[in-house]
Amino acid sequence: MNYDTILSGRIQQIPPSGIRKFFDILEEMKDAISLGIGEPDFVTPWHIRDAGIYSLEKGFTKYTSNAGMSELRREISAYMHRRFGLDYNFADQILVTVGGSEALDLAFRCLINPGDEVIIPVPSFVCYGPLVSMAGGAPVYVELKAENEFRLTPGELKAAITPRTKAVLLPFPCNPTGGIMGREDLEAIAQVIRGTEIMVISDEIYAELTYGQKHASMANIPDMYERTVVVNGVSKSHAMTGWRIGYLCAPQPIVAMMTKLHQFGIMSAPTVSQYAVIEAMRNGDPDIERMRDEYDGRRRYLVEGLRRIGLDCFEPKGAFYVFPCIQSSGLSSEEFCERFLMEEKVAVISGSAFGAGGEGFVRCCYATSMKDIAEALTRMDNFLTNLKKKKARETEA
Amino acid sequence: MTKLLRLLEEDCTLTTGQLASMAAIPEEEVKAAIRKYEEEKIILGYKAIVDWDRTDREAVTALIEVKVTPQRGEGFDRVAERIYQYEEVESVYLMSGSFDLTVIISGRSLKEVARFVGERLAPLENVTGTATHFILKKYKEKHLIFEKQARQEREFIFV
Numbered sequence: 001m002n003y004d005t006i007l008s009g010r011i012q013q014i015p016p017s018g019i020r021k022f023f024d025i026l027e028e029m030k031d032a033i034s035l036g037i038g039e040p041d042f043v044t045p046w047h048i049r050d051a052g053i054y055s056l057e058k059g060f061t062k063y064t065s066n067a068g069m070s071e072l073r074r075e076i077s078a079y080m081h082r083r084f085g086l087d088y089n090f091a092d093q094i095l096v097t098v099g100g101s102e103a104l105d106l107a108f109r110c111l112i113n114p115g116d117e118v119i120i121p122v123p124s125f126v127c128y129g130p131l132v133s134m135a136g137g138a139p140v141y142v143e144l145k146a147e148n149e150f151r152l153t154p155g156e157l158k159a160a161i162t163p164r165t166k167a168v169l170l171p172f173p174c175n176p177t178g179g180i181m182g183r184e185d186l187e188a189i190a191q192v193i194r195g196t197e198i199m200v201i202s203d204e205i206y207a208e209l210t211y212g213q214k215h216a217s218m219a220n221i222p223d224m225y226e227r228t229v230v231v232n233g234v235s236k237s238h239a240m241t242g243w244r245i246g247y248l249c250a251p252q253p254i255v256a257m258m259t260k261l262h263q264f265g266i267m268s269a270p271t272v273s274q275y276a277v278i279e280a281m282r283n284g285d286p287d288i289e290r291m292r293d294e295y296d297g298r299r300r301y302l303v304e305g306l307r308r309i310g311l312d313c314f315e316p317k318g319a320f321y322v323f324p325c326i327q328s329s330g331l332s333s334e335e336f337c338e339r340f341l342m343e344e345k346v347a348v349i350s351g352s353a354f355g356a357g358g359e360g361f362v363r364c365c366y367a368t369s370m371k372d373i374a375e376a377l378t379r380m381d382n383f384l385t386n387l388k389k390k391k392a393r394e395t396e397a
Numbered sequence: 398m399t400k401l402l403r404l405l406e407e408d409c410t411l412t413t414g415q416l417a418s419m420a421a422i423p424e425e426e427v428k429a430a431i432r433k434y435e436e437e438k439i440i441l442g443y444k445a446i447v448d449w450d451r452t453d454r455e456a457v458t459a460l461i462e463v464k465v466t467p468q469r470g471e472g473f474d475r476v477a478e479r480i481y482q483y484e485e486v487e488s489v490y491l492m493s494g495s496f497d498l499t500v501i502i503s504g505r506s507l508k509e510v511a512r513f514v515g516e517r518l519a520p521l522e523n524v525t526g527t528a529t530h531f532i533l534k535k536y537k538e539k540h541l542i543f544e545k546q547a548r549q550e551r552e553f554i555f556v
Contacts, residue, residue: 020555023554039556297420300418304418374415
């Protein structure tokens with residue numbers, strides 16, 4: 001069998017993630033420290049787990065309605081209002097999905113006609129481009145700049161818009177940069193989009209993790225509600241990655257199409273998880289504050305530590321990543337990560353893995369213990385000092 | 398400033414540099430604050446929480462309910478003081494409800510604890526009765542769980 005001709009050309013064309021090999025090495029390593037995985041290190045709070053367990057004990061194991069249990073959608077509606085000042089009707093404007101990823105996939109597939117372009121700011125999470133391609137669209141990448149704190153500027157957006165532009169993806173707070181877009185930043189972007197037919201897909205999965213200022217949603221900017229699909233979920237906010245629950249909020253005609261697609265592809269999100277998320281939405285706000293507070297302390301410590309050992313590092317105000325510039329090391333991002341792992345046994349992720357504009361940076365995730373962060377910093381300091389010594393010896397020779 | 402206390406309560410091995418970063422306070426101020434907390438006895442001390450059951454050292458802990466006749470002008474304080482002076486006594490709390498003091502003591506053996514109760518605690522003037530409960534197994538103390546927690550089998554994934 002020649003699977004190359006059997007398998008879909010479209011999916012074969014999508015390049016695999018280059019990080020896999022790196023993680024295989026890491027897994028074999030003893031005493032390795034990982035600032036690599038972008039996932040909360042907290043276990044889901046017990047009262048939420050308990051609600052899931054209770055639903056199993058009661059035998060609530062059947063499918064739910066396609067869009068998700070109405071009780072859950074009511075809670076999501078209340079949560080969106082309470083936390084972000086956004087109003088969505090639980091009956092026809094909210095869809096419960098299998099993680100934020102499914103919500104993104106649905107959004108692209110429901111909006112894209114063949115050849116439509118979707119503007120994707122990079123560096124950003126790796127799934128957007130491939131999902132757009134799989135939906136038959138063409139990703140158009142816009143390189144964000146460190147000097148703009150990795151925010152999308154109206155000028156950059158304008159330059160990327162063509163008659164084929166269908167949508168703009170907004171990945172803020174941003175993985176891997178930790179950059180956020182404040183209300184004024186969004187207002188400037190809205191200024192470009194108003195009066196066009198361009199849609200916004202706003203991936204707000206890190207919305208609860210902002211430091212020093214509250215998250216602003218694009219859907220809250222005047223005239224943008226009708227053209228915005230808000231993607232969110234509980235993975236990051238409530239440390240519930242493995243439960244696989246996300247949701248999207250959008251104008252009714254869009255949610256109707258997405259629900260249709262979701263119904264055929266997925267049926268409904270896991271029932272046990274939906275019960276747990278009802279509890280998370282209803283009584284989980286203090287958990288969010290507690291975890292955010294904890295992340296914030298580690299964030300400050302890591303940023304200060306990286307600066308102290310001589311790396312340029314803009315202050316990330318969201319998510320749980322720091323994105324230091326490693327150009328002073330004289331290595332490419334990939335070399336840096338590989339050698340740092342082999343020589344000091346610490347895993348950080350090459351910025352280049354997140355698209356253009358990521359070269360020269362590495363992503364450090366601080367969703368890990370203070371002990372590990374402190375040790376990683378010591379090892380990073382060692383690594384940089386050794387690099388300098390080697391360089392000095394080479395120039396002497 | 399309770400931020401510092403909360404951080405220290407959770408992990409007193411944090412360095413003043415780490416505390417300074419985490420609480421966004423200059424390190425000198427952190428040092429001064431800690432000194433002040435120690436002087437004012439807001440911070441009483443720093444100790445490790447040890448699971449002796451994982452070592453070969455024998456240890457027995459008991460929780461004793463103590464009934465006391467309060468003294469004129471001094472309430473329970475004086476009796477409590479006479480109890481907490483003993484080395485063996487780990488904790489003493491004044492309680493609401495059907496008895497007055499909870500005394501937690503630890504010793505090397507059941508016998509040692511029993512002797513303490515019989516010879517030291519019960520005969521104290523104003524102590525009118527005791528009930529000794531031996532602790533059979535510790536599950537959690539100060540938010541720390543004694544049993545080794547099972548870990549989810551997992552691979553690194555790219556997120």
